[in-house]
Amino acid sequence: MSTQTHLLLPRTLLIKSPKKIPPSKQRFTITSNQLIHGRKLRAAVIGGGPAGSCAADALACGGIETFLIERSPAGAKPCGGAIPLCMLNEFSIPLDLIDRKVTQMKIISPSNLTVDFGKTLKSHEYIAMLRREVLDSYLRSRAQSNGANLVTALFTHLEVPGSIYDPYIVHYNVNGSKHSIEADVVIGADGANSRVAISIDAGDYKCAIAFQERIKLPEEKMDYYRNLAEMYVGNDISPDFYGWVFPKCDHVAVGTGTVSSKQDIKLYQRGIRDRVRKKIDGGKVIKVEAHPIPEHPRPMRVRGRVALVGDSAGYVTKCSGEGIYFAAKSGRMCGEAIVNASMNGKRMINEEDLKREYLKKWDEKYITTFRFLDLLQKVFYGSNAGREALVELCGDEYVQKMTFDSYLYKKIAAGDRWEDVKMVFSTFGSLIRANIIGQETAVFIALWGAVFIALWGLDILGRGEVGLVGR
Numbered sequence: 126m127s128t129q130t131h132l133l134l135p136r137t138l139l140i141k142s143p144k145k146i147p148p149s150k151q152r153f154t155i156t157s158n159q160l161i162h163g164r165k166l167r168a169a170v171i172g173g174g175p176a177g178s179c180a181a182d183a184l185a186c187g188g189i190e191t192f193l194i195e196r197s198p199a200g201a202k203p204c205g206g207a208i209p210l211c212m213l214n215e216f217s218i219p220l221d222l223i224d225r226k227v228t229q230m231k232i233i234s235p236s237n238l239t240v241d242f243g244k245t246l247k248s249h250e251y252i253a254m255l256r257r258e259v260l261d262s263y264l265r266s267r268a269q270s271n272g273a274n275l276v277t278a279l280f281t282h283l284e285v286p287g288s289i290y291d292p293y294i295v296h297y298n299v300n301g302s303k304h305s306i307e308a309d310v311v312i313g314a315d316g317a318n319s320r321v322a323i324s325i326d327a328g329d330y331k332c333a334i335a336f337q338e339r340i341k342l343p344e345e346k347m348d349y350y351r352n353l354a355e356m357y358v359g360n361d362i363s364p365d366f367y368g369w370v371f372p373k374c375d376h377v378a379v380g381t382g383t384v385s386s387k388q389d390i391k392l393y394q395r396g397i398r399d400r401v402r403k404k405i406d407g408g409k410v411i412k413v414e415a416h417p418i419p420e421h422p423r424p425m426r427v428r429g430r431v432a433l434v435g436d437s438a439g440y441v442t443k444c445s446g447e448g449i450y451f452a453a454k455s456g457r458m459c460g461e462a463i464v465n466a467s468m469n470g471k472r473m474i475n476e477e478d479l480k481r482e483y484l485k486k487w488d489e490k491y492i493t494t495f496r497f498l499d500l501l502q503k504v505f506y507g508s509n510a511g512r513e514a515l516v517e518l519c520g521d522e523y524v525q526k527m528t529f530d531s532y533l534y535k536k537i538a539a540g541d542r543w544e545d546v547k548m549v550f551s552t553f554g555s556l557i558r559a560n561i562i563g564q565e566t567a568v569f570i571a572l573w574g575a576v577f578i579a580l581w582g583l584d585i586l587g588r589g590e591v592g593l594v595g596r
């Protein structure tokens with residue numbers, strides 16, 4: 126197999142052939158990191174979605190020699206494109222990239238009980254809807270203008286070095302011809318079908334499949350969705366997820382997803398279309414797209430000097446299917462971790478650095494949230510009775526406030542303890558009415574829930590970062 130180096134790459138990236146060792150047999154036990162002479166630490170980021178672009182941006186800003194490999198910069202990731210308000214500030218996203226500011230949200234039960242879910246939003250609050258082609262291209266260009274080298278290429282595989290001092294060899298194709306570069310550290314940001322994860326034997330995760338049609342509506346129908354998003358739940362739409370209608374610039378995205386019954390995804394798509402038929406009648410399908418959504422973090426997210434971020438690591442919340450913010454955030458956290466551990470590219474880094482500076486900090490911040498939303502999905506999305514209970518509960522203004530505050534700002538809202546206790550009881554009230562759990566079990570769990578919240582309020586248990594919708 127002939128291997129060509131990329132013509133644009135500096136000498137430091139030319140290849141020598143290290144001894145190959147299967148990833149699972151690698152052991153990296155270095156304790157003090159060597160200084161690098163005559164050059165900076167070299168990082169290859171695979172995948173130029175939000176995770177990869179934000180990682181590359183942080184690396185390049187921190188003085189690391191950064192290569193961002195993206196197979197199709199002009200492509201559009203299949204996605205609803207909803208992002209929380211805090212992401213705009215945190216990632217300095219220009220407001221003119223936003224297609225729609227959603228200030229109204231309806232959630233519709235299997236029996237068509239409809240609840241207005243955005244009643245507690247303040248006048249300056251909204252969910253931002255963007256097209257991914259617009260957002261991704263902006264984030265990638267920013268990384269480039271901060272010094273990352275964008276390589277338009279298909280990453281094929283990673284050669285793992287035999288020692289802690291040797292580089293990784295990153296192989297990729299440009300228009301069918303083979304190239305490779307050396308890198309000291311690699312970030313896998315190549316999404317749910319991550320080849321980087323395969324290259325380091327990171328293990329598998331369960332995936333949902335999400336299906337979406339972009340439908341251009343007649344003007345008067347589009348007007349209805351001007352600032353409105355809808356979520357539909359029911360066995361007709363998904364056995365374990367929800368269906369959505371999200372407004373875009375001149376069209377709506379109508380979609381659904383499922384983990385347990387992927388072969389029936391088109392049936393469920395017909396289900397959501399049937400439910401919204403009157404509102405989208407006369408519309409024209411302009412695009413059909415589908416993509417996997419990870420269900421859990423991967424068993425392994427760091428191995429050697431390789432770290433996974435975003436969908437590649439499995440950072441999508443259950444219940445809401447939210448992944449854009451977590452992709453950008455994990456990419457940035459991982460990039461900054463490498464910058465810190467390498468003292469702005471002056472020292473080599475190792476597996477322990479990545480685990481301490483990136484993985485540990487990520488898990489401390491978000492793992493509780495992911496587990497909590499996993500639990501909610503099991504309770505509320507498993508049956509039509511559970512879904513009716515969910516919609517009923519969403520009618521409660523306190524539940525709405527806590528949910529939106531957590532979703533929009535990605536930090537726990539200062540709640541009211543008594544309202545928290547009432548929320549626990551009304552949750553179980555809804556579950557009893559929907560026959561999800563028996564009365565005695567509910568009272569028992571609710572009492573314990575109330576005690577937990579009271580202790581939590583006294584700061585005896587400390588405060589986690591949880592909310593009903595993703596963060």
Ligand SMILES: Cc1cc2nc3c(=O)[nH]c(=O)nc-3n(C[C@H](O)[C@H](O)[C@H](O)COP(=O)(O)OP(=O)(O)OC[C@H]3O[C@@H](n4cnc5c(N)ncnc54)[C@H](O)[C@@H]3O)c2cc1C
Pocket residue numbers: 171172173174175176177194195196197200202203204205206207208278279280281314315316317320335336337380415416417418434435436437440441446447448449450452
């Ligand atoms: C239908 C659908 C709707 C969704 N709606 C929402 C929503 O409304 N809000 C939300 O927050 N989340 C949503 N998500 C989840 C969200 O899309 C993902 O969590 C997010 O895109 C993850 O970003 P990422 O950068 O990790 O991966 P991706 O966005 O998947 O980016 C990976 C990048 O890597 C590139 N790549 C892949 N393989 C290679 C390779 N071999 N070589 C080179 N480049 C490669 C790809 O081209 C891509 O640009 C939705 C997902 C789906 C499927």
